[in-house]
Amino acid sequence: MSIKANLERIHKSLPGKTILVAVSKTKSKEEIMEAYETGQRIFGENKVQEMVSKWENLPKDIRWHMIGHVQTNKVKYMAPFVSLIHGVDSLKLLKEINKQGLKNQRVIDCLLQVHIAKEDSKFGLSEEGLMAVLKDITNLELKNIRITGLMGMATYTDETNTIRSEFKYLKRLFDQIREKNENLRVLSMGMSADYKIAIEEGSTMVRIGSSIFGQRNY
Ligand SMILES: *Cc1c(COP(=O)(O)O)cnc(C)c1O
Numbered sequence: 092m093s094i095k096a097n098l099e100r101i102h103k104s105l106p107g108k109t110i111l112v113a114v115s116k117t118k119s120k121e122e123i124m125e126a127y128e129t130g131q132r133i134f135g136e137n138k139v140q141e142m143v144s145k146w147e148n149l150p151k152d153i154r155w156h157m158i159g160h161v162q163t164n165k166v167k168y169m170a171p172f173v174s175l176i177h178g179v180d181s182l183k184l185l186k187e188i189n190k191q192g193l194k195n196q197r198v199i200d201c202l203l204q205v206h207i208a209k210e211d212s213k214f215g216l217s218e219e220g221l222m223a224v225l226k227d228i229t230n231l232e233l234k235n236i237r238i239t240g241l242m243g244m245a246t247y248t249d250e251t252n253t254i255r256s257e258f259k260y261l262k263r264l265f266d267q268i269r270e271k272n273e274n275l276r277v278l279s280m281g282m283s284a285d286y287k288i289a290i291e292e293g294s295t296m297v298r299i300g301s302s303i304f305g306q307r308n309y
Pocket of ligand 1: 281282302
């Protein structure tokens with residue numbers, strides 16, 4: 092199937108309001124342009140350098156989302172243009188994003204990543220960690236970042252019950268903290284294998300790569 096046909100099929104299966112991030116990591120400029128020509132404008136990358144190079148060489152109305160783990164020392168390279176950073180999981184990183192936002196005279200939108208999977212991972216906040224970071228942000232009055240929502244990745248498994256309960260958990264956290272923060276409107280959950288479950292559980296933004304572009308060759 093072509094990239095165009097894949098995008099059409101996916102759009103048909105998404106509720107109208109859902110935001111589709113086309114995950115283009117490892118994919119060429121030509122492949123990205125094929126998606127662009129169908130009207131897709133949001134692309135997700137997981138490596139800062141790769142995203143910067145694509146930003147430099149592709150149309151400027153593309154909105155670039157950083158979906159991978161970000162090292163503090165790389166924030167400066169994407170701060171001039173990044174549209175949304177999905178994987179923020181520490182106050183240290185937030186402070187650096189704020190600093191680089193100030194240097195570039197912009198407010199950078201961020202999602203806090205919550206660890207919801209059973210798999211061990213260094214990435215993502217625990218529930219307690221999330222609450223602590225939210226409290227710190229309020230106290231510090233960081234003016235050049237805006238927390239617009241949460242992001243999570245479910246366990247890589249065929250057991251749909253496990254995936255569903257992890258997404259349910261993230262949605263519950265999202266609703267809980269949204270009561271105190273009206274900026275929160277993005278719930279980024281769901282990838283090629285599990286986005287349909289994520290949508291049923293309240294996702295507002297899905298990050299889909301291989302179902303659009305085919306398998307990645309690393
Ligand atoms: C690669 C990646 C995706 C997309 O994965 P697919 O299975 O190809 O849809 C989504 N989210 C994150 C954080 C990723 O790194």
